[in-house]
Amino acid sequence: MKIIVPMAGRGSRLRPHTLTIPKPxxxxxxxxxxxxxxxxxAGVLNQKIDEIAFIIHKDFGKQVETDLMAIAEKLGSKGTIYYQNEALGTAHAIMCAKESMSGPLVVAYADTLFRADFTLDVTADSVIWVKQVEDPSAFGVVQLDSNNQIVDFVEKPTAFVSDLAxxxxxxxKSGETLREELQFLLDNNIMKGGEYQLTDALENMKQKGLKFVPGKVDEWMDCGNKNVTVETNSRMLGFLHAERQNLVHSSAVLVNTTIIPPVYIGENVTLNNTTIGPNVSIGKNCSVENSTIQNSLIQTHSKIKNxxxxxxxxxxxxxxxxDFTSISIGDYSVLD
Structure with missing residues (x-):
């Protein structure tokens, strides 16, 4: 099994945090x-991941590539880097990794997190992961028949057809088949809005009789902008706390400090005369003094006082x- 992760976009809606590193x-x-x-x-697939192919922009830099290769290594997988230097759509992005498109594979866009408990139907030609939503008009949705097979893909429907986003x-099941369909779009210059779209390839595959089924997730968490990223951090902390994971590093120094779970406290963090939580992540080598922090996300090597x-x-x-409360400041910023 392989995983292909298109992630060449910088994530402009999450600036200033994506000015120095990509959103994923x-x-x-x-x-x-x-x-x-x-x-x-990997947990849902319940099988070994042989390769993780990351599709990035060439300007991301060597440190980003090193970090991504380390992620693959931690999962016991081969890591591969490909480049997409023009924003020409989802189908074009995936095709940048065409050399890795063989055998069964998963394509996953790296701006979303999920929680799911379902068994992958490996007999299907394709499984499209979906979440029931209240307002389907804001999403691409799938329509199912009585056999729970996908019969249509509808982008941002104006009339109700489905609430499965x-x-x-x-x-x-076949990376080769996907590659052929994507190549067909590129060879024939089939575009919508100036971009090559994955959904066009999916539609062609469906018209040829391939079987598509949904994989329904329980939770779907976005990381599109600052507010939803902070919310996603809070929700993830709640899940990890419920699973009784230890989220406070043993090297953290806590002096006259109150912790209100769930929180994540990273390596070599110093907390002094402070109340942390609930729903706070503090990355490694940070120091916090004389402060009260809740529902917040603090990355690494930062200093917070008063x-x-x-x-x-x-x-x-x-x-x-x-004295500000709901702030958003990027790397290397100073505000006092």
Whole structure:
């Protein structure tokens, strides 16, 4: 089994946090989004992941590539880097990894997290992971027949056809078949809105009689902007706490400090005269003093003093000393 992760977009809606690193490497509960994503996919697949192919922009830099290769290694997989340097759509992005498209594979977009408990139907030609939503008009949805097979894909329906939204994770029994269909789009310049779309390839495959079924997830968490990323961090902390995972690193130094779970406290964090939680992540090598923090996400190597934070997101190597509460400051920022 292989996993292909298109992640060449910078994530402009999450700026300033994506000015220095791509969105999929933003930590959620102490671990990069893309790391949690591939871990959770591996858990659902319940089989060895032979290769993880990451599709990035060439400007991301060597450190990003090193970090991604380390994620693959931690899962016992081969890591491969491909480049998409033009934003030409989902089908074009996936085809940048065409050399890895063989055998069964999963395509997963690295800006979403999920929780699921279902068994993958390996007899299906494709499984499209979906989540029931209240407002399907904001999403691409699938329509099912009486046999629970997908019979139609509808992008942002104006009239109700289904409330099963496509979350951006797909299983294909044959990577070769997917590659052929995507190549057909590129060779024939089949575009919508100036982009090559994966859904066009899916429709062609369905018209040829391939069997598509849904894989329904219990939770779907977005990381599109600052507010929803902080919310996703909170929800993930809740899941991990319920699973009784230890989220406070043994090297953390707590002086006159109250912890209100769920929280994540990283390696070599120092907390002094502070109340942390609930729903707070603090990355490694941070220090917090004389502060109260809840419902917030703080990355690494940052210093916080005299703060009362809620719904805040603070980047790496930042410094904050002030009265603001719902703040968003990026890497290396100073606000005092």
């Amino acid at each position: 490497l933003i930590p959620i509960a102490g671990k990069p989004i893309v790391h949690r994503l591939v871990e959770d996919i 496509i979350i951006g994770i797909y299983y294909f 703060a009362k934070l809620s719904n805040a997101m603070i980047g790496n190597y930042a410094s904050f000393d002030g």
